[in-house]
Amino acid sequence: MLARSQLDDFFSYLRFPSISADPTRKPAMTGCAEWLAQKFSSLGFAAAVHQTAGAPVVLAKSAFSPGKKTILIYGHYDVQPVDPVSLWRNDPFEPVIVNGFVVARGATDNKGQTICHILGAEAALRARGELAVNLIFLIEGEEEIGSPHLGKFLESHREELNCDAIVVSDTSMAGPGVPTITCGLRGIACLEVKISGPKTDLHSGIFGGAIANPATELVRLLAQLHHADGAIAVPGFYDDVIPASETERASWRNIPFDDKAILEAAGLSKLSGEKDFTALERLWIRPTAEINGLTSGYQGAGSKTIIPREASAKLSFRLVPKQQPDVIAARVCDYLKSICPDTVRLEMIYDHGGEPFYADANSTFSRAAQFALKEVFGRAPALVREGLSIPVVSLFQHILKRDVLLIGLGLPDCNAHAPNETFPLEQFENGIHLHQVLLEHFSGK
Amino acid sequence: MLARSQLDDFFSYLRFPSISADPTRKPAMTGCAEWLAQKFSSLGFAAAVHQTAGAPVVLAKSAFSPGKKTILIYGHYDVQPVDPVSLWRNDPFEPVIVNGFVVARGATDNKGQTICHILGAEAALRARGELAVNLIFLIEGEEEIGSPHLGKFLESHREELNCDAIVVSDTSMAGPGVPTITCGLRGIACLEVKISGPKTDLHSGIFGGAIANPATELVRLLAQLHHADGAIAVPGFYDDVIPASETERASWRNIPFDDKAILEAAGLSKLSGEKDFTALERLWIRPTAEINGLTSGYQGAGSKTIIPREASAKLSFRLVPKQQPDVIAARVCDYLKSICPDTVRLEMIYDHGGEPFYADANSTFSRAAQFALKEVFGRAPALVREGLSIPVVSLFQHILKRDVLLIGLGLPDCNAHAPNETFPLEQFENGIHLHQVLLEHFSGK
Numbered sequence: 001m002l003a004r005s006q007l008d009d010f011f012s013y014l015r016f017p018s019i020s021a022d023p024t025r026k027p028a029m030t031g032c033a034e035w036l037a038q039k040f041s042s043l044g045f046a047a048a049v050h051q052t053a054g055a056p057v058v059l060a061k062s063a064f065s066p067g068k069k070t071i072l073i074y075g076h077y078d079v080q081p082v083d084p085v086s087l088w089r090n091d092p093f094e095p096v097i098v099n100g101f102v103v104a105r106g107a108t109d110n111k112g113q114t115i116c117h118i119l120g121a122e123a124a125l126r127a128r129g130e131l132a133v134n135l136i137f138l139i140e141g142e143e144e145i146g147s148p149h150l151g152k153f154l155e156s157h158r159e160e161l162n163c164d165a166i167v168v169s170d171t172s173m174a175g176p177g178v179p180t181i182t183c184g185l186r187g188i189a190c191l192e193v194k195i196s197g198p199k200t201d202l203h204s205g206i207f208g209g210a211i212a213n214p215a216t217e218l219v220r221l222l223a224q225l226h227h228a229d230g231a232i233a234v235p236g237f238y239d240d241v242i243p244a245s246e247t248e249r250a251s252w253r254n255i256p257f258d259d260k261a262i263l264e265a266a267g268l269s270k271l272s273g274e275k276d277f278t279a280l281e282r283l284w285i286r287p288t289a290e291i292n293g294l295t296s297g298y299q300g301a302g303s304k305t306i307i308p309r310e311a312s313a314k315l316s317f318r319l320v321p322k323q324q325p326d327v328i329a330a331r332v333c334d335y336l337k338s339i340c341p342d343t344v345r346l347e348m349i350y351d352h353g354g355e356p357f358y359a360d361a362n363s364t365f366s367r368a369a370q371f372a373l374k375e376v377f378g379r380a381p382a383l384v385r386e387g388l389s390i391p392v393v394s395l396f397q398h399i400l401k402r403d404v405l406l407i408g409l410g411l412p413d414c415n416a417h418a419p420n421e422t423f424p425l426e427q428f429e430n431g432i433h434l435h436q437v438l439l440e441h442f443s444g445k
Numbered sequence: 446m447l448a449r450s451q452l453d454d455f456f457s458y459l460r461f462p463s464i465s466a467d468p469t470r471k472p473a474m475t476g477c478a479e480w481l482a483q484k485f486s487s488l489g490f491a492a493a494v495h496q497t498a499g500a501p502v503v504l505a506k507s508a509f510s511p512g513k514k515t516i517l518i519y520g521h522y523d524v525q526p527v528d529p530v531s532l533w534r535n536d537p538f539e540p541v542i543v544n545g546f547v548v549a550r551g552a553t554d555n556k557g558q559t560i561c562h563i564l565g566a567e568a569a570l571r572a573r574g575e576l577a578v579n580l581i582f583l584i585e586g587e588e589e590i591g592s593p594h595l596g597k598f599l600e601s602h603r604e605e606l607n608c609d610a611i612v613v614s615d616t617s618m619a620g621p622g623v624p625t626i627t628c629g630l631r632g633i634a635c636l637e638v639k640i641s642g643p644k645t646d647l648h649s650g651i652f653g654g655a656i657a658n659p660a661t662e663l664v665r666l667l668a669q670l671h672h673a674d675g676a677i678a679v680p681g682f683y684d685d686v687i688p689a690s691e692t693e694r695a696s697w698r699n700i701p702f703d704d705k706a707i708l709e710a711a712g713l714s715k716l717s718g719e720k721d722f723t724a725l726e727r728l729w730i731r732p733t734a735e736i737n738g739l740t741s742g743y744q745g746a747g748s749k750t751i752i753p754r755e756a757s758a759k760l761s762f763r764l765v766p767k768q769q770p771d772v773i774a775a776r777v778c779d780y781l782k783s784i785c786p787d788t789v790r791l792e793m794i795y796d797h798g799g800e801p802f803y804a805d806a807n808s809t810f811s812r813a814a815q816f817a818l819k820e821v822f823g824r825a826p827a828l829v830r831e832g833l834s835i836p837v838v839s840l841f842q843h844i845l846k847r848d849v850l851l852i853g854l855g856l857p858d859c860n861a862h863a864p865n866e867t868f869p870l871e872q873f874e875n876g877i878h879l880h881q882v883l884l885e886h887f888s889g890k
Contacts, residue, residue, distance in 0.1 A: 021747040081749055087645065145747050172651065186650060190748040199712025200532065203862040204735045205631060205833025206617065208763050209727035210707060212717035215736035215758075216671070223668030226661070262655060267644025272657035272788040282654035290649045291660035292751050293742035298759060302466035302590050303635040303796045304526055305761045305834075306737050306862055313660075314743060316750045318653050343717040351748045388650025389750075417648040417751055 002429050006119050009039065010428065013077075013111050014095040014104040020055055020078035020145045029055045029141050032077045036060075036118075036139055043122050045137070050157075052149040055141030059157070062121070062135040070134040071442050072163040072400075074392065075114030075170070076143030079106035080417045087419035101422040109416040112423035113169040113409050113431065114139060120435020127436070132443035136163055140392070143170070146190065146352030147392045154399040165365040165442070166396050169431075171408025174382040175256040179373035181366060182406035184284065184385035185393060187319035187356035189329045190292075192349040193218070193336060194312040201297065201306040208307060212343035215296040218311040221336055221346075225289045225315075230274040232289045234335045240322045244285045252280060255382045265413040284385040287328075288318040318387060325353025354391025363403050368441040373407065375441075376434045407438075447874050451564050454484065455873065458522075458556050459540040459549040465500055465523035465590045474500045474586050477522045481505075481563075481584055488567050490582070495602075497594040500586030504602070507566070507580040515579040516887050517608040517845075519837065520559030520615070521588035524551035525862045532864035546867040554861040557868035558614040558854045558876065559584060565880020572881070577888035581608055585837070588615070591635070591797030592837045599844040610810040610887070611841050614876075616853025619827040620701040624818035626811060627851035629729065629830035630838060632764035632801035634774045635737075637794040638663070638781060639757040646742065646751040653752060657788035660741040663756040666781055666791075670734045670760075675719040677734045679780045685767045689730045697725060700827045710858040729830040733763040734777075763832060770798025799836025808848050813886040818852065820886075821879045852883075 016032035019025045033049045033056040040047035040060035047060035055078060064070070082092040082105050090096045095104035102112065117137070124131055138161065140150050154161060171182040197214040198207070227233050257280050259271060273282040282288075292315065297308030317328055333348045340346040360366065361383050373381040386408075396404050409431045415421045461477035464470045478494045478501040485492035485505035492505035500523060509515070527537040527550050535541045540549035547557065562582070569576055583606065585595050599606060616627040642659040643652070672678050702725050704716060718727040727733075737760065742753030762773055778793045785791040805811065806828050818826040831853075841849050854876045860866045 021745065021749065023746065081743065081745060083743070083745070084646075188650070188750065190750065192748075197711075197713065200860065200863045200865075201529075202711055203833060204733070204737065204761055205633070205763060205831070206857065206861065207707065207711060207728070208733040208735050208832060209731050210716050210718050210724040211711050211713055212715075213735050215739050216667070218739070219664040219667040219736065220671075222661070222664040226665075262652070266642075266647055266652060266656050268642065268656055268788075270657075270788050271655050272786075273655050279655040283652070286654050288649070288653040290653050290658050290750075290752060291664065291741070291756075292649065292749055293744050293753065294660050294663070294739040294756060295744040296736070297738035298526065298528070299738050299740040300466065300526060300528070301468065303637075303759055303761065304466065304737055304862070305633065305635065305735075307735060308738065311736075311739060314748055316649055316748065318650060341717075343713075343715050386650070387653060388648060412651065415645065416651065417749070418645045420645075 002425065006432065009119060010102065010112070010115050011095045013115055014106055015093055017093045018078050018141060019081050020142050021081050029078065033058050033141060036077060039118060040137060043125060050153065052153055054149040057141070057153050058137070058139040060137040062131050064134045068132070068134045069442055069444060070136065070163040071439070072136040072138055072161060072166045073117050074166060074168045075117065075139045076110045076141065077114065077139050078141040078144050079109070080144050084419065089420055097425065100425050102425065102428070103420055103422050105421055107421045107423035108410045108414040109421065110143065110170050112428060116409060116428060116431025117169065117435045120432045123432055124436045124439060132439045132445070136161060143392060146354060147395065148352060150392055151395050151399060154395055158399065161400055163400070163402055166400065166402050166404045168390060168393060168404060168406050169409055170390055171386050171406045172410035172412055173408055174384050176411060177377060178256060179377040179379065179381040180408055181361065181369060181373070181381050181383055182386045182408055183359045183361050183383050184321070185357040186287070186387050186389055187323060187325055187354050188389035188391070189317045189319060189325040189353040190351040191315045191329055191332060192312060192351060193221070193315060194310060194347040196310045196345045196347070198307065198309050201309050204305045204307050211307065212341065213307050214344050215308050215311040217341060217344045218296065218313060221340055222291060222313055224339055232287065234331050236331050237287070237328065240324065241287065242321050255384060261412060283387040285320055287320050287323060290316050292316055318389065319356050321356045321358050323356060325355060329353060354389045355394035357393045359404060365403050365405055365442065369405050369407055369438060372434065372438040372441040375437050376430060447870065451877065454564065455547065455557070455560050456540045458560055459551055460538055462538045463523050463586060464526050465587050466526050474523065478503050478586060481522060484563060485582060488570060495598065497598055499594040502586070502595070502598050503582070503584040505582040507576050509579045513579045514887055514889060515581065515608040517581040517583055517606060517611045518562050519611060519613045520562065520584045521555045521586065522559065522584050523586040523589050524554070525589050529864065534865055542870065545870050547870065547873070548865055548867050550866055552866045552868035553855045553859040554866065555588065555615050557873060561854060561873060561876025562614065562880045565877045568877055569881045569884060577884045577890070581606060588837060591799060592840065593797060595837055596840050596844060599840055603844065606845055608845070608847055611845065611847050611849045613835060613838060613849060613851050614854055615835055616831050616851045617855040617857055618853055619829050621856060622822060623701060624822040624824065624826040625853055626806065626814060626818070626826050626828055627831045627853055628804045628806050628828050629766070630802040631732070631832050631834055632768060632770055632799050633834035633836065634762045634764060634770040634798040635796040636760045636774055636777060637757060637796060638666070638760060639755060639792040641755045641790040641792070643752065643754050646754050649750045649752050656752065657786065658752050659789050660753050660756040662786060662789045663741065663758060666785055667736060667758055669784055677732065679776050681776050682732070682773065685769065686732065687766050700829060706857060728832040730765055732765050732768060735761050737761050763834065764801050766801045766803050768801060770800060774798060799834045800839035802838045804849060810848050810850055810887065814850050814852055814883060817879065817883045817886040820882050821875060
């Protein structure tokens, strides 16, 4: 049973328009971080809002007992941009409940999943007066832009963040009601490509035919990102890819993965992608090259007969173990430079990158989590990979050097990053319960 | 010598933000049309603002004498959009004079050239009390969007518009101080291409690799508009192109056409285009395929890792005699449909078209105009072609069936259609004088 106060907390958290990509949202970022710190204080945690060179980090610690295991729970309070706003059926920052789903930006990614842990700790404290483990909450505000300042924060707070294991709930379940631990994630490299030509937009009648059109040169470059068969054409792109083991591939045959569900979630009638791979393999163990945005020239109503002065694209590459984002970004830059004609100027901006991740499902904490998930959801968890990136996961591995457990509560059709993002009320309730059970299993008693 | 009142009239005319492509500018369109009608009334013309299904048309007639020749002067009071506004050094609709140039949207295209004729008629009336010919001014407000309603207006006012010749000043001079008659124009076909995929923007980590990306499919389609050598790849695209005669090509060797001037005007170091043709030929007698705008996905600051739900492009094709816009638009649609994969949906919108134009330089009125130009500018006019489109010219040929004379006062570096459009004050003064001399020569006396 959900308490009214639990829903109130969730909604208060969702109402902050904490879009980290948008510099004008700084007041909302700060407001959201302060709200979290107050919530933790009300639970008796020692909570602080730490300033960084970017968005603040919220750090909260329960009362510590030397004999207990220490668990760090990571989340992020920042959210993706909301455009195109016109496609939302409600204000993205005024949550509503529709047919048992909470609809708001951040509902799943990641406020919904973070608040489950917070309210789970609250419920555990109410039920027993203390927690079965020492708990550290680390909630940052720059996950959606690649966590550029978190590494430095982890390094300078290494002692304070010392723990036995790290829990991250920012992934998806393999299907509704299927508890899931994610043992692998794709990494990412994000770039911007900009082609410049004439000093100003030019009349396409006066100049057209005799000078290079930056938009035309851009589409010609980008069309060469892939071969005709869907493979990525950047030289050396696949050099460091480790193929999935047969054991992994075998385990995936038992999970409820369904091409039809992908098509329905996407609203499509046909899948696409690299040949000789299944859809699941394309999503989990194959790297990608995607165009996330295109901008050039006139985009208003009607027509404007110009040769645009510039054209640009936002690109992201999903990476798999052991591809390195910096190496991939450099290979992409080299490739595009090598094929760009000298009639235009090419500029490449490497925005950010995150390494791919792979975790051992047989560790002590992973097994404890598997028991907890079975207890709450009534079936053994699926051990999957996911196609998305959580750059912070590799930071934890490199800096804090502890096991990272990815226990996701998202669902494939929750519209993460898209308009009308949702989180089911049922999942919210189970998530709060799960946190309590997890702490018991982690305690080792 | 320019009179203060002449500059005041020019500036008043420029201050109307009469952007025909922008539906929110209707009040400015109406205001500008009414201002013109009032100006004509003040000269003793019978002037009226005629409503159409689009922007109003201004029609003004001088006192008519049966024995005089009748000349129709066409212009347009609508202007191109002003974005990117941030690149203007002044408000595009608050004209300023900088180093002898008037800077404002429409300064050259076409308010500057129109007002020269109007103020020329005013000067002639002041000097002699009457005009040497009967004069009809027809000034429309939809030239920049392809004059969609002018054909119907010409047809329903055919009697009222009966004349001996038509003068249009909406072209460029071959160089500063070089009087010019334009004997050929390129036509145009404007299309929008839209590719749709998933029902909403999708998380590129969750879905990336297994579904088609509309932005990727768009760039792949558009990259196939041209062959590697710069020729257009649409089947049948060149079928109806008439090659230029050797006589024409020979006459162009004597005009001051300079690759360096094009490069300077464009701010480029290298020309581009179809192989085996000179820059001048590429601009005047070869058709083009240009991308005027690209839109897809996230275009804000930083990155957003989505597969965009749709991607679109604005295209325009410059056409040469005897290419037909409708035929070309259909061939482009057929071609793009034939190469578009079935994993996305392709929508093509044919926005508007205009036929290419060719005129005889040996007609009575063309020769009269050549004399007038020589008298005002001190040298025989260049007989050139231009690369741009004036769809209305073919309407005049088809509906009013009279010679059309293209006597342009624009300069190659006037930034028509671009930020910081200019018109030299010297050109303004010469233009007013030219109109007076033209009327004398046209009168046949």
